[in-house]
Amino acid sequence: MIKVEGLSKNYGLVKAIDHISFEVEEHQNLILLGTSGCGKTTTLKMINRLVEPSSGRILINGIDITKEKPETLRRKIGYVLQNYGLFPHYTVAQNIGIVPQLLNWEKQKTKSRTLELLEKLHLPADILNAYPSELSGGQQQRIGLARALATNPPVLLMDEPFGALDNVTKANIHAEFLALDELKQKTIIMVTHDVQEAFELGDRICLMDKGEIVQDGSPSELLLKPVNDFVAGFLKEQQLLLEFKTTKILDLWSLLITSRQNNVEPIINAEIDLWTLIELIKKQKSEFVNIQNHKNGEVLGLGFEAIMQAFYQYIKSK
Amino acid sequence: MNEHQLNLWEFMIQQADKLAVQTLQHIGLTFIALILAVLIGLPLGIYITRKKQFSGAVLGIASVLQTIPSIALLGFLIPVLGIGPKPAIFALFLYALLPIIRNTFTGITGVDPSVIEAALATGMSKWQILFKVELPLAMPVIFAGIRTATVITVGVATLASYIAAGGLGEFIFGGISLNNTNMILAGAIPAALLAVIFDFLLSRLQKLNVAKINSITKVLPILLLLLASLYFAPSAYGSKLKAGFTPEFMGRQDGNLGLIEKYGLKINTVVINDAVMYKAEYENQLDVISGYSTDGRLAAFNLVILKDDKHIFPPYYAAPIIKEATLKKYPDLENTLNLLAGKINDSIMTRLNYLTDYLHQSPEQVAKDFLVANHLYKPSKGGHQSTIIIGSKIFGEQYILANMYALLIKGNTNYDVATKTGLGGTKICFEALNNNQIDFYPEYTGTGLLAILKPSVKTVVAVCVDKEVTYNYVNTEFKKKYDIKWLKPIGFNNAYALMMRKNQANSLHIKTISELSTYLNQK
Ligand SMILES: Nc1ncnc2c1ncn2[C@@H]1O[C@H](COP(=O)(O)OP(=O)(O)OP(=O)(O)O)[C@@H](O)[C@H]1O
Numbered sequence: 001m002i003k004v005e006g007l008s009k010n011y012g013l014v015k016a017i018d019h020i021s022f023e024v025e026e027h028q029n030l031i032l033l034g035t036s037g038c039g040k041t042t043t044l045k046m047i048n049r050l051v052e053p054s055s056g057r058i059l060i061n062g063i064d065i066t067k068e069k070p071e072t073l074r075r076k077i078g079y080v081l082q083n084y085g086l087f088p089h090y091t092v093a094q095n096i097g098i099v100p101q102l103l104n105w106e107k108q109k110t111k112s113r114t115l116e117l118l119e120k121l122h123l124p125a126d127i128l129n130a131y132p133s134e135l136s137g138g139q140q141q142r143i144g145l146a147r148a149l150a151t152n153p154p155v156l157l158m159d160e161p162f163g164a165l166d167n168v169t170k171a172n173i174h175a176e177f178l179a180l181d182e183l184k185q186k187t188i189i190m191v192t193h194d195v196q197e198a199f200e201l202g203d204r205i206c207l208m209d210k211g212e213i214v215q216d217g218s219p220s221e222l223l224l225k226p227v228n229d230f231v232a233g234f235l236k237e238q239q240l241l242l243e244f245k246t247t248k249i250l251d252l253w254s255l256l257i258t259s260r261q262n263n264v265e266p267i268i269n270a271e272i273d274l275w276t277l278i279e280l281i282k283k284q285k286s287e288f289v290n291i292q293n294h295k296n297g298e299v300l301g302l303g304f305e306a307i308m309q310a311f312y313q314y315i316k317s318k
Numbered sequence: 319m320n321e322h323q324l325n326l327w328e329f330m331i332q333q334a335d336k337l338a339v340q341t342l343q344h345i346g347l348t349f350i351a352l353i354l355a356v357l358i359g360l361p362l363g364i365y366i367t368r369k370k371q372f373s374g375a376v377l378g379i380a381s382v383l384q385t386i387p388s389i390a391l392l393g394f395l396i397p398v399l400g401i402g403p404k405p406a407i408f409a410l411f412l413y414a415l416l417p418i419i420r421n422t423f424t425g426i427t428g429v430d431p432s433v434i435e436a437a438l439a440t441g442m443s444k445w446q447i448l449f450k451v452e453l454p455l456a457m458p459v460i461f462a463g464i465r466t467a468t469v470i471t472v473g474v475a476t477l478a479s480y481i482a483a484g485g486l487g488e489f490i491f492g493g494i495s496l497n498n499t500n501m502i503l504a505g506a507i508p509a510a511l512l513a514v515i516f517d518f519l520l521s522r523l524q525k526l527n528v529a530k531i532n533s534i535t536k537v538l539p540i541l542l543l544l545l546a547s548l549y550f551a552p553s554a555y556g557s558k559l560k561a562g563f564t565p566e567f568m569g570r571q572d573g574n575l576g577l578i579e580k581y582g583l584k585i586n587t588v589v590i591n592d593a594v595m596y597k598a599e600y601e602n603q604l605d606v607i608s609g610y611s612t613d614g615r616l617a618a619f620n621l622v623i624l625k626d627d628k629h630i631f632p633p634y635y636a637a638p639i640i641k642e643a644t645l646k647k648y649p650d651l652e653n654t655l656n657l658l659a660g661k662i663n664d665s666i667m668t669r670l671n672y673l674t675d676y677l678h679q680s681p682e683q684v685a686k687d688f689l690v691a692n693h694l695y696k697p698s699k700g701g702h703q704s705t706i707i708i709g710s711k712i713f714g715e716q717y718i719l720a721n722m723y724a725l726l727i728k729g730n731t732n733y734d735v736a737t738k739t740g741l742g743g744t745k746i747c748f749e750a751l752n753n754n755q756i757d758f759y760p761e762y763t764g765t766g767l768l769a770i771l772k773p774s775v776k777t778v779v780a781v782c783v784d785k786e787v788t789y790n791y792v793n794t795e796f797k798k799k800y801d802i803k804w805l806k807p808i809g810f811n812n813a814y815a816l817m818m819r820k821n822q823a824n825s826l827h828i829k830t831i832s833e834l835s836t837y838l839n840q841k
């Protein structure tokens with residue numbers, strides 16, 4: 001859907017972006033990950049022409065983006081800024097309604113769409129006449145997202161959308177983000193320097209360094225088959241956590257030893273990742289769970305101990 | 319003197335009409351200039367946020383304009399824009415420009431870049447960003463600029479009265495030249511109040527939040543236009559001719575007050591500074607002006623004096639004044655000084671003043687040429703018997719006279735001469751004479767009467783009916799009080815006078831002030 005070919009951007013002698021290429025498929029969520037100053041924002045801004053590339057080109061649905069007026073292009077692409085960039089002189093309703101207004105939507109249509117978004121993003125409707133300065137950071141972030149989603153654009157660009165939030169709020173919003181149907185229908189490019197976030201939200205990750213893409217792959221590919229020491233080093237600190245998050249019970253199925261069948265409900269799908277499973281176990285009284293492999297219908301009663309053993313064996317074998 | 323001394327309040331009530339007109343003019347001038355400054359300054363301020371390379375130059379020029387002293391600025395503008403509201407508004411506009419340009423620039427450049435980026439990203443065009451985002455967000459800062467500009471303009475607008483544009487400056491400067499405290503305060507207090515009130519109102523606007531300011535921004539232009547239109551509201555009675563009088567003349571009994579009282583003169587009058595009055599008359603912007611009857615500009619601009627047929631202007635005949643003791647000490651002196659008596663009439667004096675003031679000939683040369691032409695000139699005898707010290711006040715006519723007397727003394731006596739010219743005003747000259755620092759100087763009968771003797775109003779009225787009476791009165795009184803003698807008058811009368819352009823006066827058949835008044839009262 002979005003195709004980037006040989007894209008470069010020079011600021012004077014500085015090569016901010018050095019000949020990068022990648023592709024994002026429809027409904028995919030691509031993460032641009034990397035250290036500060038590696039060129040993530042620059043890359044993102046070239047896609048909606050806030051920055052014009054020095055060379056290379058970008059295609060959306062096979063059409064070169066320079067064929068269109070920048071304003072027209074931008075109205076079809078949702079953009080969420082790191083510090084939200086809400087208009088301080090507009091109310092929440094006006095902020096969300098800005099792109100519909102630019103596209104001359106009818107007032108009634110804008111209004112119902114705004115209310116729909118507020119509901120989806122779990123915001124109270126009485127917030128509509130508030131000004132951004134009267135909102136919490138989390139609320140502002142959601143309004144920023146709502147503004148980008150207002151006209152339901154097929155493409156969403158997000159520059160560190162959760163960067164300014166505390167960890168608890170961030171975790172909640174991540175969960176909502178993943179649950180939001182509307183976002184599943186979008187092609188998303190999201191910039192972050194938060195490794196966990198990248199692994200949680202991304203279908204694919206481009207790890208960047210000094211204006212180049214070092215590795216482009218799925219989260220587990222990056223984790224388990226790093227192309228070089230830079231990638232391995234970048235993920236090292238959070239290795240264990242990430243491995244928990246990227247490993248599914250299903251991956252361990254052949255290594256699992258049944259402890260004992262137990263009566264606890266419910267029966268969990270083996271697609272669950274280890275991290276989420278551990279969170280679940282933490283919340284229940286017993287440390288035993290029933291897990292079903294939907295491929296063959298098998299149900300195993302598993303204990304925490306047994307799962308951990310299988311996990312370490314699995315990692316060693318990689 | 320039985321005149322009741324008015325207090326400030328009584329004065330303001332008595333002059334309520336004028337005060338109202340001046341206040342409305344003042345507000346009007348201020349806001350016309352302000353509207354222009356906003357119309358030009360705002361777009362210019364926006365422009366330099368787009369073309370930053372020009373911002374230094376534009377702001378620099380605007381700052382320089384603001385440092386030009388107001389009087390000088392008005393002076394520069396008169397040749398281009400004449401007198402009246404045009405140059406006044408233009409000058410005020412220039413002063414109001416800087417705060418508006420500067421605050422527009424800082425206001426817009428101060429908008430959070432991430433907000434601008436967000437606006438770009440939503441697909442707004444440049445103009446949409448300007449009107450929907452940048453201007454609304456910069457508005458409080460721009461408002462602050464307009465506020466500063468308003469206060470500056472209200473203050474500087476007092477100077478509009480220098481060039482016949484009206485405003486509260488008429489009272490302020492009239493009061494200063496007449497030494498009338500009530501009049502000064504009657505202008506200064508309302509002017510200060512206007513500044514305070516406008517500042518307060520605008521500060522209230524500025525404190526409103528951004529959203530409310532937007533609705534005000536829509537009302538404000540209308541409000542400004544209304545205030546600006548006040549300038550045109552008070553139309554003084556229209557008359558066929560227009561007069562320009564100095565603030566001093568306006569307030570004097572032997573000036574405008576006398577004209578109204580004795581002649582019943584009803585003429586559309588503007589107040590104007592002496593320095594620009596003649597020029598404005600010459601350029602047909604005024605028809606009648608108040609001036610001095612021997613001013614060189616009379617000749618320069620081809621003006622005529624209207625005869626004061628009801629004698630409201632006291633005679634100002636010039637004659638040397640000298641102590642009796644000095645005359646005894648130098649017996650040849652009196653006859654020598656009287657050589658000039660009756661030799662110079664008004665038009666000759668005007669001509670001589672014209673030569674020095676306008677053709678920039680030296681007073682020495684003009685004096686010598688005149689004496690030669692009138693066969694009064696004799697080469698210097700080079701005498702050293704003793705030295706006579708001649709004084710003079712600090713203007714052209716007196717220099718010429720002092721030089722004539724010097725030449726006459728050197729040519730006709732064995733005395734030598736020293737001059738002490740430029741002795742400031744009447745006070746200084748007269749004191750110098752009294753204390754024997756000078757031996758004589760040319761004085762005017764009217765000045766001797768009003769500035770030195772200062773008799774009661776009744777006496778003044780009685781004495782002023784005729785030049786002879788005035789002369790005799792001052793001569794007798796000076797002898798009595800100071801032992802000073804007035805020698806024979808030189809001939810000319812340098813008094814207040816009403817003047818018109820020669821061709822206009824001829825075509826309207828106006829020769830006297832009475833005829834002027836009659837002409838104006840004809841329907
Ligand atoms: N307008 C600009 N002018 C000059 N250099 C720039 C400009 N914008 C970005 N750069 C440079 O380009 C490089 C990449 O910047 P970019 O903002 O894309 O980094 P980033 O990966 O988004 O970093 P961060 O995580 O800190 O936001 C940096 O070295 C930066 O200094």
Ligand SMILES: [Mg+2]
Pocket residue numbers: 040041042
């Ligand atoms: Mg960035």
